[in-house]
Amino acid sequence: MRSNPRVRRSSSHSGRRSRRAVRAAAAAVVAGALALTACGGDGDKGKGDDDGKGAQNGGAGSVALPELDGATLEVAAVWTGAEQANFKKVLAEFEKRTGAKVTFVPAQDPIINFLGSKIAGGAPPDVALLPQVGAVKQAVDKGWAKPVGPDAQAQLTKNYAQGWQDLGKVGGKQYAVYYKAANKSLVWYNAKVFENAGAKEPGTWKEFLATARTVYDSGVTPVSVGGADGWTLTDWFENVYLSQAGPEKYDRLARHEIKWTDPSVKDALTTLAQLWGDKNLVAGGPDGALQTEFPASVTQTFTGGDQPKAGMVFEGDFVGVNIAETKAKIGTDAKVFPFPAVGDKAPVVSGGDAAVVLKDSKAAQALLTFLASPDAATIQAKLGGYLSPNKNVADSAYPNAVQRAIAKALIAAGDDFRFDMSDQAPQAFGGTPGKGEWKDLQDFLKNPKDVAGAQAKLEADAAAAYKG
Template sequence: MRTTLRTGKAVGMRRAATAFVAVGALALAGCGGGDTGDEGKDGGGGGAPKATVQLPDLKGQKVSVAAVWGGAERKVFLEVLEQFEERTGAEVAFVPAQDPIIGFLESKVAGGEPPDVAMLPQVGAIEQAVANKWAKPVGPEAQKQLDKNYADGWKELGAVDGKQYGVYFKAANKSLVWYNTAVMKNAGGQEPKNWDAFLETSQAIYDSGIAPVSVAGAEGWTLTDWFENVYLSQAGPEKYDQLAKHEIKWTDPSVKKALSTLGELFGKKGFVAGGAQGALGTEFPESVKQTFVGGDQPKAGMVFEGDMVSLAISETDAKVGTDAKVFPFPAVGGGDSPAVVGGDAAVALKDSKGAQALLTYLASPDAAAIWAQAGGFVSPNKNLDFGTYPDAVQRDIAKALIAAGDDIRFDMSDQTPQAFGGTPGKGEWKVLQDFLKNPKDVAGAQAALEAAAAKAYKD
């Protein structure tokens, strides 16, 4: 789950993700249907994964890992770390990081107690850690795993000035819409292929007596994801790259068009569960529960977000593939269905044997397999056995991500300076929350976005 970052002078994504070129849809063949069991196992691989990489003996050494993950995500990541402990003999400590994580790390570094490794969920955060001279380059063993298991695009996202610092352990396909199958059936709706059909499906769900969508407006990153998917599909990848680098202003007509399109959903009375005020008080996990708790009478019929939704669904009585299904974010304005991705990278903050061993482990299929078995996770590791994923829905999401290779776009807000795209209560997050409250004020939102962006990029 994406979180927030900021500290001192923001270092933005000055080098755009140039490896990520024009996109089509991340096809989700079979994701709307039941489990096909095409890998010969309905529940994914069980037990500890077979070791594919040799790790050093770290008995007597301590390794600390900072991350902002909580709830189900933290629980399964701890299982990943436990396997590392068993294989190396190291004593691993999970350090719960507060938002924003860069600010948290700054305080740890200033106090002389930085963690060995930090999980950074923004591309710009890696550059900032390098600029602050906190980050250590990956060692030769970790580099071997990256070269063996990762496409060039994912490696480049973890590099600064040609030197590798980050290991992208967790990816996210952020162009998915999940729906309650009972609600969809009762409404007589269908999986939409384009925005107009999406609004028609939403109307059908509304007419059946249920709010069409649950929006986690309390967490600004979800609203940036809504905007980015509409914008990428409608304006196209070239404009997307230009806006990400602030080569065009947020007052550009393409932004006006995207916000107006998004307002067709946000501004329609009864379409957002709890209305704007309710949405602004809804955090991500609750937005999923609003869609899948209550059988065929939940608070909402659909929820937009990435593959991590499946992990949140696992904490309800709903089952992915039967009670919960998924379709690609609909194409907007005659464009392609968008393919927006995010990710969390492991970065060493200490030049220690334990830190480098953990990076090596996280770059291998061994670590990825543990979380993949649990669900709610997609790995950019191309050598992870697809059969490890617990069901056909998640296998297809993973296959689509790997098959896309470099044909994707990285989350735009994660490419911008943290002061603009990753700060609670400020910048893009705050402006889009205000827009959710008043989606008719497109011009005001554009002006506020441009003012915040201009300041952040200048700083």
């Protein structure tokens, strides 16, 4: 899952979600984390769940889809590896039900640039999955995105909280279906490493640093940071900032109503420097972290027996896909706790990927309808490493207690939540590799002592992007 900002205020006003959600979702995540720690592994299925939800293969409760024999579709997304492979299984089910032929088109970040080149060449994909709120608005502003049809809208109304529907609106009109969500406020850890070190799950930032040092004393480097992918660093910042500065300032910074030279940003960067500036706590030190891509940051935490390269890794629920590649079992070998509270409350930051139609057709709208249904989400939920904002996906669809707890926390947030800050910013600032916030935070990871310099760079890049 990528994190990209958007400067302009979108019609969804996602940056202005109430504080109520942060508290409710945080409480749900904490409760879920406590419950899942005591649970078993992948075979633990929730009892009492309605397996009829998300029925597949045209059974009772399945979404009605048209016959599309002979129709062809191209679907573009930035997903790779297991995430891409699992989504292809969803597309295969759509093919089976409709007779259409669907081709997955691998895209690159920033996806708006990728789509722009495709459109300029006269060969846009029919549907694209956009990983930023801002990208949806940009696609609409450019005249690329087509409105959601009535069948897909009916599925949205039935299956989604209003807040998730609103995120896909521009100018009050529905243009997108949020097929994939993310809880981006989680720290995953190697259970054996914690057991050997005598370490406990922390609840506060101070406790987190103490736990990291306990793990270090046991002979394992505590924290893996995927610094080669700048979007992971924006997620670190957002969690610290939301918890430390609070929801109001988070919303204002997301809209650039507060400058990045504000003292609240200084405080958050100073807090991050307590971790990033200690080479003993970060796998490979800052230089090593900057050469570590996100997938490797996960896999190196769960390979190597009880002597992995790191004991913990921060990122969203989608980490499960990468953990699965290591053969570690979620809930037993790999456990999770909520991002520690830096201020009064633990942060809960959400993200997501939205499906938009670029070439309007019966087949493209049918795919959007399918993606808005519990049927599609249930298929991918069962494969792991995926979280749906669709409230009618059965808990039992998720393959283990950990992922069920995370999914319940997301749904419990209802209409109110804090969306990824960088996803709300202009792409030039929060969504482009090697530029803007991604690059500025990579530079800060390399030199965490230069808080003032990082603030100055962030503000200069933000001002230019928001003005543009």
